[in-house]
Amino acid sequence: MVTREEVMRAALGLAAAEGLGSLSVRRVAAAAGIPATTLRHRFPAQADLRSAVAAELARCPLDDLSIADERREPSERLYECLAQLLPRDAAAVEGWFELCRMSNSDTGGAQRSGAGSVRRWLTILAGHGHLRPHEVDAQVSAAFAVVNGLYLRAAIRPDLDAARATLRWFAERVVSPPR
Template sequence: MPGRRRQEIVDAARALLAEDPEATLTVRAVAERAGIGASTLRHYFPTQRSLHQAVFAAALDGTPSDLRIHDTSLPAEVRLRECLAQLLPPLQPADQSTADKWLKVLNAAFGPGGGTEARNAWASYTARALDAIAGWLRVLTEQGAVPEADDKRRARFLLTVVEGIALTRIIPVARPGGGEEEAVLDDAVSAVFHAPRVDNRTA
């Protein structure tokens, strides 16, 4: 079945990346891992970029999750903060394996000789994260919890803060302490909730 074959190809590519985050997903390597010919792979994924985007989309299936963003029994600030927190890499002070993996991915994308596939994957992740955050903001706007404004711009602001916190988790030397990380995220959420309200009737 076409759907199953496509999934097998994506699974093979994900397996290669799991073994080596810096690996380049060549048609030959992925086809060999999937046990198919290169022409068959090209039928499902005409370009390496389309393959890599599918791999990244599969890796993010179910995440970012909406979690409890629709649950009006909880404060809106709590719901948004909870959703944003899931975009952060796990904080494991005693285990550097997660941080090391993130560093490898970043180096593969933006370091010397960084591959196009890795940069495309990062761009795909960023686009999905932005769409998710904008979606959460739309829900809260419709509920009247946050003022109407440019959701994409606010989403970019929040993602910039989240990415900054993520870097401090990946690079332990820069890691803040004493609840500073949580306070920074709270400040960003607060800024969104207390932004000036836009009156669309006069726009």
């Protein structure tokens, strides 16, 4: 029996090669080497399949990197962590758009998971005196406004260097020297 992970690998391969629009139950089933009826047991509707693939494309494991390393500039530490949220490639941008479309402009679980990491990073920096603790929630929202804007920009005109420069600018404005 083919596992869900094997089906997802096949679907992600198709999405990476041809975009999310290429995903159909029949094409993914063929790529996974299973009958379409078997795939429907794992994903009852094509929308379920596309949603799972889009979520995986938009999901990014977030590491705390050196956020707690007080020997480094706080804006640089924050920038490095936030840079993990930038789109890695066109498939990630497409996955982000698909999630927005499917969940009424809320990127759902992937973004909520990212928000927890951003909150943790900003809380660490607030504990080091680089921003006011009561500003953390507002800065989490601001970080996602910037990141979502960068995804929109990437869909129109991909420029990772410009996205990084914008994110660096944001990080420099969020943190301040210790008080």
